[in-house]
Amino acid sequence: MFRLSLILSLSIGLVATSFSFAADTVMKDAAESTSNPDLSSENAVSQHPAPNDAHFDKQYYFADMHVLEAWAITKGTSECLVGVVDHGFDLEHPDLHANLLPGYVAEGMEHPVDYLNLLHGTAVAGLIAAQADNSIGIAGLAPKCKVVPAALGTHRWIRERTPESSRKWNELIGKEDGKAIRYLVDRGCKVINLSVGLGTVPMSDLEYALQADVVLVAASGNSNREDEWYEWAGVLDVLLVGGLDRKGQRWLAKPVEFRGRTVQQGSSYGKGLNVMAPMLDLVTCAPDIEEANVHLNKDTWTQMNFGMAMPGYLWEQGRGGTSWAAPMATALVALIRSLRPDLNHKQVIKIVEQGATDLGDEGWDKYTGWGQLNFHKSLELAKSWSTRG
Ligand SMILES: [Ca+2]
Ligand SMILES: [Ca+2]
Numbered sequence: 001m002f003r004l005s006l007i008l009s010l011s012i013g014l015v016a017t018s019f020s021f022a023a024d025t026v027m028k029d030a031a032e033s034t035s036n037p038d039l040s041s042e043n044a045v046s047q048h049p050a051p052n053d054a055h056f057d058k059q060y061y062f063a064d065m066h067v068l069e070a071w072a073i074t075k076g077t078s079e080c081l082v083g084v085v086d087h088g089f090d091l092e093h094p095d096l097h098a099n100l101l102p103g104y105v106a107e108g109m110e111h112p113v114d115y116l117n118l119l120h121g122t123a124v125a126g127l128i129a130a131q132a133d134n135s136i137g138i139a140g141l142a143p144k145c146k147v148v149p150a151a152l153g154t155h156r157w158i159r160e161r162t163p164e165s166s167r168k169w170n171e172l173i174g175k176e177d178g179k180a181i182r183y184l185v186d187r188g189c190k191v192i193n194l195s196v197g198l199g200t201v202p203m204s205d206l207e208y209a210l211q212a213d214v215v216l217v218a219a220s221g222n223s224n225r226e227d228e229w230y231e232w233a234g235v236l237d238v239l240l241v242g243g244l245d246r247k248g249q250r251w252l253a254k255p256v257e258f259r260g261r262t263v264q265q266g267s268s269y270g271k272g273l274n275v276m277a278p279m280l281d282l283v284t285c286a287p288d289i290e291e292a293n294v295h296l297n298k299d300t301w302t303q304m305n306f307g308m309a310m311p312g313y314l315w316e317q318g319r320g321g322t323s324w325a326a327p328m329a330t331a332l333v334a335l336i337r338s339l340r341p342d343l344n345h346k347q348v349i350k351i352v353e354q355g356a357t358d359l360g361d362e363g364w365d366k367y368t369g370w371g372q373l374n375f376h377k378s379l380e381l382a383k384s385w386s387t388r389g
Contacts, residue, residue, distance in 0.1 A: 048072050051133040053095075055313065059138060061278040061328065064248070067141060070335065070375035073383065075132070076145035077338040082128055082330060083184030083192035083214075085177055086121030089149040090287045093122060093312065095137035096147075099129040103149035104183040106176045118287045120323065121149060123314055124195050126285025127327040128334070137313055138283055141331030141375070145338065148187050150180035174200025181205045185212045190337045193330040194218040195323035198229040198238070206236050215239060215337070215345045217330040219322035220273055224252065224266025226366070234272030239333070239349050242267040242369065243279035243325040248359065250367050251279060251320070267322055273369040274349065275356050277328035279320040286314035332375050336382045343385060350389070351381050 048068040050056050062068060081101070091100055129147045132139035152173065177194070178201055184192050185208060192209060194201075198218050209216055220242040221228040233240040243251040244267075253265035267276075288311050316324070329352065336348050343351070355378030356371040364370050 051139045052135050053130075053132060053139045054136055055138050055283045055310075058281075058283045058315070060246075061282070062139075062141075064278055065328065065332075065373045066376035070379045073376075073379045074144075074335050074339045076142040076335050078144060078146050080142075080145045080191075080334050080338040080341070081187065081189045082142065082145050082147045082334050083150060083181075083187070083189035084121060084125050084128070084147055084327075084330075085150045085152065085180045085184070085192065085194050085196060086124050087119070088117040088151045089121040089125055090118045090285070091149070093126070093285050093287070095130045095134070095312070096122070096126055096285050098131055099140070099143070099146055100125065101146050101148050103151065104180050106152040106180070117151075119314065120195070121151060122286055123284040124193060124323065124327045125149060127282070127324060128193065128331045130285055137285065141328060142334040142338075145331075145334045148184055148189055150184055152176045152180060170197075170200045174202060177201040178205030181209050181216075185209045185214055189214060190341075191215040191217060191330055191333040193327050195326045197221065198232040201232065203232065203236070206232065206238065210237055210345065213345050215333045215348050217241060217326050217333060219243075219326040221268035222265060222321045222323075223268055224264040225268045225270075227270035227272065228268040230270055230272050232272075234270070237346060237349060238272070239329055239352065240272045240274050240369075241322065241326045241329045242269060242273055242276045242367075243320065243322040244276050244359075244372060246278075246280055248372065250276070250360075251322075267325075269367045271366060273366060274353055275329060275369045275373055276359065276371060277325040277373045279322060279325040281315075281317055282320060282324050283310075283313055283315045284324070286312065288312050328373055332373055332378060335375065335379060339379060340382045340385065342387055343382070347385060347387070347389060348382075351378050351385055354378070355381050 048071060089100065091097060125147045126138060126140065128140050128142055129145055130138045130140035132143035177196060181192060182205055192214055194216060206216060217239045218229065218233055220240050227234065229240065232238060245251045251267040255262045255264050332352055333348055336351055353370040355374045357374050358371040359368040
């Protein structure tokens with residue numbers, strides 16, 4: 001048995017603590033949620049039947065982002081490697097293991113079979129590359145691409161959390177993030193998902209990836225802050241992804257009390273924001289909940305209710321965070337780079353932006369960037385994009 005584990009910065013690591021949406025939310029079906037009035041897209045949906053994965057009926061975001069039409073163009077290629085920097089990964093997950101390659105494990109990692117360390121990365125990797133049409137679980141958005149996992153450490157810090165340990169942790173995790181990014185670049189990854197806080201990653205490590213023409217995709221953050229990662233994502237060509245609620249609006253939730261302080265909740269926004277993606281009510285891969293109960297540290301994680309999980313899957317009913325939005329953009333980037341490996345990272349980001357469905361004020365705005373991902377439109381754009389553009 002070989003499993004990896006790690007933890008992330010608080011604001012993103014606790015993506016699963018919000019309760020902004022009623023648990024009795026009615027799942028949209030594919031026809032209802034095809035909000036784009038483009039008739040050719042609706043026709044395309046009927047021409048591209050859904051995969052047979054058991055929980056596909058809960059994957060409402062396929063319709064919202066026109067994914068099945070996009071799959072008629074490509075589901076990705078195994079040459080397009082996707083790096084994921086995250087807590088840890090269940091490498092044996094039955095819906096995921098075939099699409100996971102050997103990866104990076106941070107030095108000094110502890111709690112190697114801790115459920116919570118495994119949860120976050122497994123969920124992110126599942127959204128990107130769970131096996132599609134294998135009858136079980138969910139379909140990943142780029143199911144023919146391979147994920148190289150980079151697992152960073154331990155959640156011991158959360159149990160021992162003090163201002164001093166937080167500061168030390170942030171320094172440590174930033175350095176480990178940077179090492180993991182360099183590893184994934186050197187492994188040949190074409191896109192790297194960072195559903196982690198950017199705030200402590202050394203700029204030189206991000207620049208290393210960009211110089212190697214890798215697309216960096218990051219979550220905008222869950223603390224409803226303006227320009228939360230501006231020093232990084234606003235300056236460098238990082239694809240920063242915010243999260244939408246089930247009405248297709250920027251996610252906002254009531255503040256919560258956590259360890260004696262008030263934590264604001266909402267998709268962070270600002271000048272560096274590129275695009276938006278769904279992030280609530282998702283089903284994705286997770287370590288088996290039965291096994292989880294053996295490892296769960298109830299002192300630390302009593303706020304997290306795993307009762308809604310299914311064996312081997314996490315169903316985030318009424319909850320979510322931008323950690324789940326970023327991997328959607330990562331998957332789209334993987335499909336674009338599978339189709340057009342000749343385009344550079346700046347061109348790929350432009351294709352993601354120009355394909356997006358505008359939200360809020362006309363054109364780019366600081367709350368929703370260029371709008372919601374549209375897989376079909378971006379892949380149509382990619383098909384004919386000039387290498388000079
Ligand atoms: Ca599946
Ligand atoms: Ca707009």
